[in-house]
Structures are given as structure tokens and as C-alpha cells.
């Protein structure tokens with residue numbers, strides 16, 4: 220799928236074909252999309268995930284996860300759940316990962332990068348070596364890093380023709396269930412499966428106006444939202460018809476009937 224169309228077609232899917240498994244290679248591709256995302260200092264071991272698969276992972280573990288995500292119906296239906304985590308221990312190899320970036324020609328001597336610079340400046344500056352500073356900032360940055368990867372993973376699932384969406388859960392319960400070490404914090408759970416909804420899923424979900432979110436030069440001065448660019452993005456499938464589409468109520472009634480849920 221073309222990039223702009225993948226961005227525009229992604230929805231939080233809330234109804235899945237519970238009977239249809241997801242090919243393992245599709246899950247693998249989703250994980251790769253997260254792995255290749257950018258990361259501060261390339262300390263890629265901060266974002267990790269555990270995949271829970273219906274029919275493969277023991278039922279007790281999958282049931283425990285469904286319970287931990289407040290028994291949201293879509294978690295019962297989706298055959299795959301990816302539990303995205305941050306691992307604070309993943310910051311520890313920051314120095315070698317920076318040195319590898321120098322060796323690989325990514326961080327260059329023209330910009331002052333050297334082993335000596337890494338040791339004397341970077342490792343001593345909390346904004347760069349987050350373990351040298353405030354733990355709250357380190358946790359915040361770790362969540363940011365994880366979110367970057369998850370954003371790609373959501374788009375990769377859409378690109379594979381799958382439904383996907385995030386759900387929130389009780390983090391401590393999930394940590395214990397999946398036997399995670401102390402350094403690991405579960406963040407959000409990405410559900411993956413074939414969508415039981417139409418691709419439009421009722422239309423693109425509401426967003427605030429562009430002008431109210433993005434500023435030019437100074438806070439509060441709207442960045443221009445050129446109509447011709449909006450038209451180009453609409454043609455490319457990034458901007459799609461806004462929810463609710465006229466048939467959405469009927470679609471939701473049909474889905475409720477299919478899954479035996481109240482309307």
C-alpha cells in the first residue's frame with residue numbers, strides 16, 4: 220500500500236474476525252517496522268514486545284491478558300496481541316551503540332563525533348545519557364521511543380491488510396503475568412487481526428482542526444493549511460471521508476448482532 224494511503228486507511232479496529240488467524244510472517248513484518256524506527260542514541264533495546272497468539276500461547280496467559288485489558292471485547296476477538304514494553308535496562312548499552320554509530324559512518328567526525336566526545340560530553344549530559352539524570356525524564360523518553368515504534372507497527376499492520384488498534388491495560392498485572400523483570404514496563408497492547416468492520420470503519424475519526432494544532436514560528440500562530448495540499452492528500456487517500464459515514468449505525472447494529480453484543 221502506498222504510504223499516504225496506509226496513513227489514511229489506518230483505524231483503531233474494534234471488531235475482528237475472531238475465527239481467522241493472522242499469518243506469522245505478517246506479525247514478523249509488523250515487528251520489523253517497529254525495530255527500524257528511529258531511537259535516541261540508537262539504544263534500540265529500550266523498546267521490546269511480547270506477542271500473544273490465540274491457539275499458540277497458553278490459554279491461561281491469553282485469558283490473563285484479556286482480563287488485564289479490562290475484558291474489552293476486541294481483545295477477545297483479535298487473535299494476536301502485541302504487548303509493547305519499555306526496558307529501562309536497554310539504556311545501559313548507550314555508549315557502545317553510539318560508538319557503533321561512529322564506526323558505521325552515521326555519526327561523523329566532521330560534526331565532532333569521537334570516542335573522546337562520547338565519554339567527555341555525551342555520557343555526562345543527562346539530556347543525551349538519560350540514565351545520568353532524572354529517572355522521570357528517562358521513563359518519559361522511553362515511552363516516547365516505544366510510541367515511535369508502535370506508530371510504525373500500526374501502519375505496517377494496515378499495510379498488510381490487517382485491522383489493528385491499541386488497548387490499555389493494568390500494567391502491573393501484565394508485568395506479573397508475562398514474568399517481566401523489574402526494569403520492564405508494559406505500555407500499550409496492539410491488537411492485530413483481520414477486521415470484521417469495513418475498511419472505512421465508519422470514516423476517519425474526528426480530529427481537531429489542523430490550524431489549532433500546528434504553529435508557525437511562535438506558539439499560537441497557525442501553520443498554513445493550503446487547500447491544494449489538502450486536495451492532493453485527499454486524492455492520495457491520506458485524508459478520507461470523516462466519520463460517521465451514513466451507513467455506520469447500520470454497520471454497528473450488524474456487528475453487534477454478529478458478536479452477540481448489545482447494540
Ligand SMILES: Cc1cc2nc3c(=O)[nH]c(=O)nc-3n(C[C@H](O)[C@H](O)[C@H](O)COP(=O)(O)O)c2cc1C
Nearest residue numbers: 229230231232233291384385386387388407423424
Ligand atoms: C495509547 C492509546 C491507548 C488506547 N487505548 C484504547 C483502549 O483501551 N480501548 C479502545 O477502544 N481504544 C483505545 N485507543 C484508541 C483510541 O481511542 C483511538 O486511537 C482514537 O479514538 C482515534 O481513533 P483512530 O485510531 O481510529 O484514528 C487507544 C489509543 C492510544 C493511542
